[in-house]
Amino acid sequence: MSDDDDKTVFGGPLPGAKPTPPAGNDKTVIGGALPPGGQPAPPIGRPATPPPAPGGNTWLGGNVPAPGGNMGRPAAPTDGFFPEIPQETPQQAAPLQTPRISLEEALRAKGLGQGGPSNPLLAAAANLLILFGRLRTGMVEMQAQPLMEHVTRELNSFEQNAVSAGADPHEAQVAKYALCGTADDIVQNLPGADKGVWIQYSMVARFFQRRDSGVGFFQEAEKAMQAPAQRFDLLELMLVCMSLGFEGQYRTAPNGAVELARVRSAIYETLRRVKPRPDDDISVKWAGVPMTGRRKFGGLPLWIYGGIAAALVVGTFATLSTLINRDGNTVATELTEMHPNVTQISLVRNFDINPFVPPAGDESQLERITDALSDQIAEGAVEVGTKGDFIFIRVGNALLFNSGSVDVKPEFQAVAGPILNVLNAERGPVRVVGFTDSIPLSGRGRFRTNQELSVARAEGVAAILRDGLSAPSCDAETVSVVTDNGDSVAVPLNSDAPGCGSAAERLSVEGLGEADPIGDNATAEGRALNRRVEILLAREGTF
Numbered sequence: 001m002s003d004d005d006d007k008t009v010f011g012g013p014l015p016g017a018k019p020t021p022p023a024g025n026d027k028t029v030i031g032g033a034l035p036p037g038g039q040p041a042p043p044i045g046r047p048a049t050p051p052p053a054p055g056g057n058t059w060l061g062g063n064v065p066a067p068g069g070n071m072g073r074p075a076a077p078t079d080g081f082f083p084e085i086p087q088e089t090p091q092q093a094a095p096l097q098t099p100r101i102s103l104e105e106a107l108r109a110k111g112l113g114q115g116g117p118s119n120p121l122l123a124a125a126a127n128l129l130i131l132f133g134r135l136r137t138g139m140v141e142m143q144a145q146p147l148m149e150h151v152t153r154e155l156n157s158f159e160q161n162a163v164s165a166g167a168d169p170h171e172a173q174v175a176k177y178a179l180c181g182t183a184d185d186i187v188q189n190l191p192g193a194d195k196g197v198w199i200q201y202s203m204v205a206r207f208f209q210r211r212d213s214g215v216g217f218f219q220e221a222e223k224a225m226q227a228p229a230q231r232f233d234l235l236e237l238m239l240v241c242m243s244l245g246f247e248g249q250y251r252t253a254p255n256g257a258v259e260l261a262r263v264r265s266a267i268y269e270t271l272r273r274v275k276p277r278p279d280d281d282i283s284v285k286w287a288g289v290p291m292t293g294r295r296k297f298g299g300l301p302l303w304i305y306g307g308i309a310a311a312l313v314v315g316t317f318a319t320l321s322t323l324i325n326r327d328g329n330t331v332a333t334e335l336t337e338m339h340p341n342v343t344q345i346s347l348v349r350n351f352d353i354n355p356f357v358p359p360a361g362d363e364s365q366l367e368r369i370t371d372a373l374s375d376q377i378a379e380g381a382v383e384v385g386t387k388g389d390f391i392f393i394r395v396g397n398a399l400l401f402n403s404g405s406v407d408v409k410p411e412f413q414a415v416a417g418p419i420l421n422v423l424n425a426e427r428g429p430v431r432v433v434g435f436t437d438s439i440p441l442s443g444r445g446r447f448r449t450n451q452e453l454s455v456a457r458a459e460g461v462a463a464i465l466r467d468g469l470s471a472p473s474c475d476a477e478t479v480s481v482v483t484d485n486g487d488s489v490a491v492p493l494n495s496d497a498p499g500c501g502s503a504a505e506r507l508s509v510e511g512l513g514e515a516d517p518i519g520d521n522a523t524a525e526g527r528a529l530n531r532r533v534e535i536l537l538a539r540e541g542t543f
Contacts, residue, residue: 119233132182155183175234179237185214232274373418393535430508432462433509435533465507
């Protein structure tokens with residue numbers, strides 16, 4: 001050993017001595033500190049008290065370097081002659097801060113609605129069980145007083161809801177006891193919870209004046225296991241409570257976790273024997289819970305699609321019908337305007353025929369009709385004239401119909417009587433013809449065209465005339481026939497001869513719309529004249 005300032009002693013560790021780490025320029029002793037001269041070694045387990053070394057040098061039992069000197073390497077425990085070189089441990093990462101749920105948000109837990117369980121006890125306790133699950137994860141900000149008030153309200157309503165859902169009252173009472181014990185067991189073992197307040201006002205003590213839920217829970221479960229078929233709902237609720245974190249007496253018992261798992265497994269196997277799983281699906285009720293107020297596109301009922309399709313069909317039909325009626329009226333007007341002033345067609349003979357001159361004493365058919373309706377003609381109610389092979393009795397719409405209506409006015413009855421007297425006094429077929437002006441209809445009402453409207457108005461007038469019209473006399477050739485009784489009866493040789501038949505067969509109805517105008521459709525006065533009904537009586541000699 002050289003005689004320099006840095007003196008080093010090699011040696012193994014002595015009993016009861018701890019190695020001294022090197023620091024700075026201090027002298028380093030590898031090995032344990034030797035006791036001062038003349039002193040016995042200290043007992044095992046008690047470190048020797050080294051005397052101070054002058055000059056700050058470290059000899060046997062020298063000074064321990066001050067912390068924070070940042071000089072040299074920290075010593076590692078020796079195991080034998082040479083010390084082990086310590087491994088640098090990486091700096092541990094800071095634990096991840098899991099976002100916590102506010103208590104107010106956690107207390108908003110609601111039942112599962114249509115996707116909820118069929119067990120009435122589980123359905124009634126759904127709010128509490130969801131809350132217990134959130135509390136057990138430690139992600140809820142704890143506030144003992146609001147949490148206690150909320151759990152108390154839920155427990156107060158649980159029993160009533162369970163009985164209303166069909167649960168047995170005794171089972172509902174035991175289930176309430178199990179829920180109280182679960183709430184106490186979970187909250188009292190949460191980190192940071194105000195255990196003192198909750199222990200003083202625990203749920204089991206509040207509702208049952210007991211403090212034995214840690215043991216009583218499993219006692220009630222053992223009673224229910226004796227009749228699992230009758231207590232199936234209660235056992236299922238207790239199994240859920242244990243799955244959510246209830247441990248009770250097994251929390252602090254030796255080998256408690258194993259015993260608790262055994263109890264849970266026994267209850268589960270018992271439930272499966274009573275009610276086997278229908279299949280291997282993880283969730284029996286796998287259908288999703290519908291979200292209120294939200295509906296994805298395409299989730300509408302079929303009747304809505306059917307209604308939309310029907311509306312489109314009706315709308316398309318109405319549009320096309322309107323277009324067709326409008327175009328049809330336009331074409332009819334154009335056809336009429338092609339021959340605006342068509343004269344009456346008559347037969348032109350190449351030789352002169354002396355016209356028939358009635359006897360001076362006889363009155364013509366037109367004169368008879370004109371004389372019979374003279375009062376109505378003077379009042380302007382009717383007009384009488386000839387049109388081809390017919391004598392017309394013209395009645396204006398002002399006397400017959402209101403605007404847009406096909407119902408005959410009561411005022412027409414005063415004119416219908418004299419007209420019927422004329423028709424009954426004459427022979428021959430009768431035609432009732434309706435006319436309108438040239439203004440086309442919209443096509444959206446009861447009648448789509450003027451022709452339909454003219455037919456309906458002619459039918460209205462004909463219905464009044466038909467009731468009072470008599471059958472004409474039959475002037476066809478007859479033959480005398482003797483019956484079985486010896487009576488002689490005249491039978492017509494041709495029953496189809498004109499003038500024969502019933503009154504209903506004598507009358508016919510026709511509608512011509514805006515055809516054959518008698519006024520100018522460009523003026524209101526002319527259109528009023530064109531809106532009319534004409535009663536046409538066949539002239540003598542034409543039938």
